[in-house]
Amino acid sequence: MSTSRSNAALFERASGVIPGGVNSPVRAFRAVGGTPRFIDRAQGAYMWDAEGKRYIDYIGSWGPMILGHGHPAVLEAVQQAARDGFSFGAPTEREIDLAEAIIALVPSVEQIRLVSSGTEAGMSALRLARGATGRSKIIKFEGCYHGHADALLVKAGSGLATFGFPTSAGVPAEVVQHTLVLEYNNLAQLDEAFATHGPEMACVMIEPIAGNMNFVRASVPFMTRLRELCTQHGALLVFDEVMTGFRVALGGAQSVYAQLIPGFKPDMSVFGKVIGGGMPLAAFGGTREVMSQLAPLGPVYQAGTLSGNPVATACGLATLKEIARPGFFDALSASTRSLVEGLSGAARNAGVPLVGDSEGGMFGFFFADSLPQNYGVVMGTDKERFNRFFHGMLDRGVYLAPALYEAGFVSAAHSAEDIAATVQAAGEALRG
Ligand SMILES: *Cc1c(COP(=O)(O)O)cnc(C)c1O
Numbered sequence: 519m520s521t522s523r524s525n526a527a528l529f530e531r532a533s534g535v536i537p538g539g540v541n542s543p544v545r546a547f548r549a550v551g552g553t554p555r556f557i558d559r560a561q562g563a564y565m566w567d568a569e570g571k572r573y574i575d576y577i578g579s580w581g582p583m584i585l586g587h588g589h590p591a592v593l594e595a596v597q598q599a600a601r602d603g604f605s606f607g608a609p610t611e612r613e614i615d616l617a618e619a620i621i622a623l624v625p626s627v628e629q630i631r632l633v634s635s636g637t638e639a640g641m642s643a644l645r646l647a648r649g650a651t652g653r654s655k656i657i658k659f660e661g662c663y664h665g666h667a668d669a670l671l672v673k674a675g676s677g678l679a680t681f682g683f684p685t686s687a688g689v690p691a692e693v694v695q696h697t698l699v700l701e702y703n704n705l706a707q708l709d710e711a712f713a714t715h716g717p718e719m720a721c722v723m724i725e726p727i728a729g730n731m732n733f734v735r736a737s738v739p740f741m742t743r744l745r746e747l748c749t750q751h752g753a754l755l756v757f758d759e760v761m762t763g764f765r766v767a768l769g770g771a772q773s774v775y776a777q778l779i780p781g782f783k784p785d786m787s788v789f790g791k792v793i794g795g796g797m798p799l800a801a802f803g804g805t806r807e808v809m810s811q812l813a814p815l816g817p818v819y820q821a822g823t824l825s826g827n828p829v830a831t832a833c834g835l836a837t838l839k840e841i842a843r844p845g846f847f848d849a850l851s852a853s854t855r856s857l858v859e860g861l862s863g864a865a866r867n868a869g870v871p872l873v874g875d876s877e878g879g880m881f882g883f884f885f886a887d888s889l890p891q892n893y894g895v896v897m898g899t900d901k902e903r904f905n906r907f908f909h910g911m912l913d914r915g916v917y918l919a920p921a922l923y924e925a926g927f928v929s930a931a932h933s934a935e936d937i938a939a940t941v942q943a944a945g946e947a948l949r950g
Contacts, residue, residue: 523568523569524568524569525553525554525555525556525567525568525569526553528556528568529553529554529556532556539554540554544919544920544921544924545920547920549905549920549921549922549923550904550905550908550909550920550921551905551909552909552912554920555567555568555571555573555912555917556568558570560575560583560587560588561586561587561588562586562587562588562929562931563575563586563587563929563931563932563933563936564587565587565917571915572915573912573915573916573917574915574916574917574932574936574939574940575587575917575929576916576917576918576919576926576927576928576940577917577918577919577926577927578927578928578929579791579796580761580791580919580924580927581729581761581765581791581792581880581925581927582791582792582794582795582796582837583795583796583927583929584764584765584792584795584837584841584850584879584927584929584930585795585837585840585841585929585930585931586929586930586931586932587796587931589836589837589840589931591836591839591840592795592796592833592836592837592840594836595832595833595835595836596797596829596832596833596836598832599612599828599829599831599832599833600829602828603828604827604828604829605823605824605827605828605829606828607823609826610826610828610831612826612828612831612832612835613632613826613831615831615835616632616793616826616831616834616835616838617629617630617632619835619838619839620789620793620801620803620838621803623764623768623769623770623838623842624763624769624770624772624773624787624803625769625783626772626783626784626785626787626804626805627787627803627804628803628804628805628806628809629803629804629805629806629809629810630801630802630803630809631801631802631803631809631812631820631825632799632800632801632825632826632831633799633800633801633802633820633822633825634798634799634800634822634824634825634827634830635665635790635798635800636664636665636758636760636788636790636791636800637664637665637666637667638665638800638822639665639760639788639789639790639800639801639802640664640665640667640670640723640758640760640788640802641665641667641669641670642802642820643723643756643786643788643802644656644664644667644669644670644721644723644756645818645819645820646786646802646804646808646809646811646812646818646820647720647721647754647756647786647808648720648721649811649816649817649818650754650807650808650811650818651720651721651752651753651754653718653719653720653753654696654718654720655681655696655697655698655715655718655719655720656669656696656697656698656719656720656721656722656723657697657698657699657700657708657711657719657721657722657723657753658670658672658697658698658699658700658722658723658724659699659700659701659702659724659725659728659893660673660674660699660700660701660702660892660893660894661702661728661730661731661734661892661893661896661923662702662723662724662725662728662730662731662758663725663730664723664725664758664760664788665760666686668684668689668690668693668694669693669694669696669697670697670723671684671685671686671689671694672684672685672689672694672697672699673685673699674699674700674701675699681694681695681696681697681698681699682694682695682697682698682699698711698715701892701893701894702728702731702734702736702740702891702892702893703734703736703737703740703891703892704740704892705739705740705743708740708743708744708747709743709747712747712750712751712753716747716750716751716753717751717752719748719751719752719753720753720754721748721753721754721755721756721785721786722744722748722753722754722755722756723756723758724736724744724755724756724757724758725758725759725761725762726741726757726758726759726762726771726772726774726775726784727762727766727771727774727877727880729761729762729880729882729924729925730761730923730924730925731890731892731893731896731897731923732882732883732884732890732896732922732923732924732925733874733875733876733880733881733882733883733925733926734882734889734890734891734892734893734896735875735877736775737891738775738778738779741775741778741779741782742779742782745779745782748785754785754786754804754808755784755785755786756784756785756786756787756788757770757771757772757784757786757787757788758788759771759772759787759788759789760788760789760790760791760800761790761791761880761925762877762880763787763789763790763791763792763793764789764792764793764838764841765791765792765878765879765880765927766877766878766879766880767847767877767878768841768842768846768847770787770789771877772784772787774877784804785804785805785808786802786803786804786805786808787802787803787804788800788801788802789801789802789803792837792838792841793834793837793838794830794833794834794837795833795834795836795837795838796833796837797827797829797830797833797834798824798827798830799827799830799831799833799834840930841930846930847878847879849930850878850879850928850929850930851876851877851878851879853879853928853932853934853937854876854878854879854880854881854928855876856934856937857876857881857928857932857937857940857941858874858875858876858881858883859874860937860938860940860941860944861874861883861940861941861944862874862883863941864941864944864945864948865944865948867945868945868948868949870885870903870948871885871886871887872884872885872886873886873887873888873889875889879927879928879929879930880925880926880927880928881925881926881927881928882925882926883926884896884899884922885899885900885903885904885907885922886899886900893923896922896923897922897923899922901922904922905922906947907944907947907948908920910943910946910947910948910950911940911943911944911947913947914943914946914947915943916939916940916943916944
């Protein structure tokens with residue numbers, strides 16, 4: 519290892535030319551402290567940093583790498599697509615293939631448009647919901663992240679009478695004045711918001727299983743009421759499944775809720791992460807009626823130079839094909855559950871309070887006595903212990919999400935031995 523290849527040296531160099539040394543803030547390790555690891559390469563369940571240290575990877579690029587890194591079938595599809603051309607700015611057959619594949623897996627989606635990032639998909643879905651309903655007001659929930667579009671970077675005002683305040687400089691107050699921010703899983707607030715603003719409400723955007731406040735499920739009564747209120751008031755229910763789509767189940771979180779609530783469907787869905795298999799690709803879709811409001815058919819404008827990119831669609835299609843194999847999600851769910859059970863067991867043995875939950879290949883754990891139901895409670899869990907645990911695990915070659923409010927991800931490449939090694943490391947880290 520030469521000094522110029524140390525993580526610390528790379529971080530210093532990066533910080534000279536890139537704000538904070540990173541191209542997306544959470545990568546800077548600000549929440550947990552310490553030096554970010556610069557990753558050289560990854561294979562299967564592992565990543566190697568610039569110093570040659572190996573980590574068992576539980577981020578998987580924040581969800582996309584559901585097959586593990588460098589899956590041979592995906593690699594082959596990407597290489598073939600790259601040989602045929604990187605981008606044309608004209609339609610391709612693979613865009614149809616991918617749209618058809620998604621529609622076949624998600625019954626609520628009749629038409630879909632491909633874009634390049636979850637932020638773009640969320641922003642476009644919001645514009646479409648407003649355009650299709652002719653209304654301006656929207657509801658989002660505290661702790662849910664829908665990308666960094668201006669109208670969605672917002673925190674709750676004081677009480678339901680006032681709409682939100684921007685959470686980022688550079689977002690004018692006027693831009694978020696139509697965004698109402700409610701507490702996740704709070705039925706009374708939901709009822710009150712619709713009673714007050716129902717006729718003006720364009721849509722409600724929600725992470726059905728929230729992965730941007732660790733791992734918090736919308737309760738069944740809450741989701742049931744949300745569906746009823748949206749239908750009753752003519753507001754569109756928009757599921758942000760950028761994280762959960764093709765990750766918690768083949769049909770996304772909506773298929774999980776459809777099993778719990780008969781006939782349940784959202785009106786629109788937003789996808790990203792897994793559908794690109796690690797390449798920049800995202801999408802938003804819904805009923806034919808709503809989607810027909812988009813340009814060039816309708817008055818809602820949206821466009822993209824690299825939308826439906828031929829290499830990205832090849833990567834996404836190859837990924838979807840693998841995860842649609844019979845038994846894929848059963849095996850992934852079992853392996854994710856064994857990880858969460860192992861972590862809980864290790865904590866019990868060490869006398870540390872820890873609770874966890876998972877669905878499909880997505881999981882979360884908290885240093886707390888019971889599972890939090892909203893953002894405020896998540897942020898009240900033991901941060902010092904989480905940060906110590908994160909670094910204890912990192913030192914032992916296990917790469918967890920570097921913030922207590924982020925979910926974790928298991929891939930099909932994680933073996934029983936990888937999970938056992940992780941649980942072993944957790945036992946040591948929790949005692950250390
Ligand atoms: C990651 C994420 C986004 C944003 O996607 P980007 O591709 O990072 O822009 C939006 N919504 C949810 C739920 C996400 O997890």
